[in-house]
Amino acid sequence: MMQSPEGTLTPAQFEILQLLWDAEAGLSAAEIWEAIRESRDVSRTTISNLVDRLEKRNWLVRSKEEGVFRYVPSVDREATEGKLAAEFVGDFFNGSAANIVLSLLGSNQISSAELKRLKAILDESKSRKK
Template sequence: MEISFTERELDVMGVLWDRGGGTVAEVRERLADDLAYTTVLTVLRTLEEKGYVGHVEKGKAYRYHPLVERQAAGTSVLKRMLHKLFKDSPELLLTHLVSDRGLSDDELRRMRRLLDERMGEEEG
């Protein structure tokens, strides 16, 4: 299943992933944008219709929780981005990442270490 989010849906999912779940009010207060309660509720209902979020009743409120893992969503989003922005070329994506002058030497070293580990797995 390809997982796809709008920007606003991704913001809401980020809150749910970070907290493990929450009511509409709890999600709303943790969002960077000041959205109306009904807007957050609509986003959560849309995510539920898509099968990405579920809920349980807690008194008068619904408590929403993620049904997809952040990792699975990240993989799906990355594949889409790789296809649309980098012509299905991981090399172009990597080139774009490492040419970003905002990366620190430590971040670059960690990336190199990850690549070296991956290369070691394939050789061994």
């Protein structure tokens, strides 16, 4: 049985997981580094260390294919994003999802398209609870 991931994620670690969720067959540490360095300057050693830590903390699973270690996430995107969102709301908004939404609305950070999407999600959630 696979162990649950330990600890929380840094933005850089989450970036690695996002790349891996989008990759069909996983990626090597070198491929992860190449993808990330397209958008910002980062050393190969830094990425290797991040990947190694993620694997040791059970966020990634490693397999060897044709002499190269490939990594895949051990958790799905939705569960991880939900965990991170809950931690963020707990740490910064006293555990209140309403407070974060009100904060975003007050700062004009939500587009009209996002508002429509939120309304649809709320309506769907409300109908499931009936």
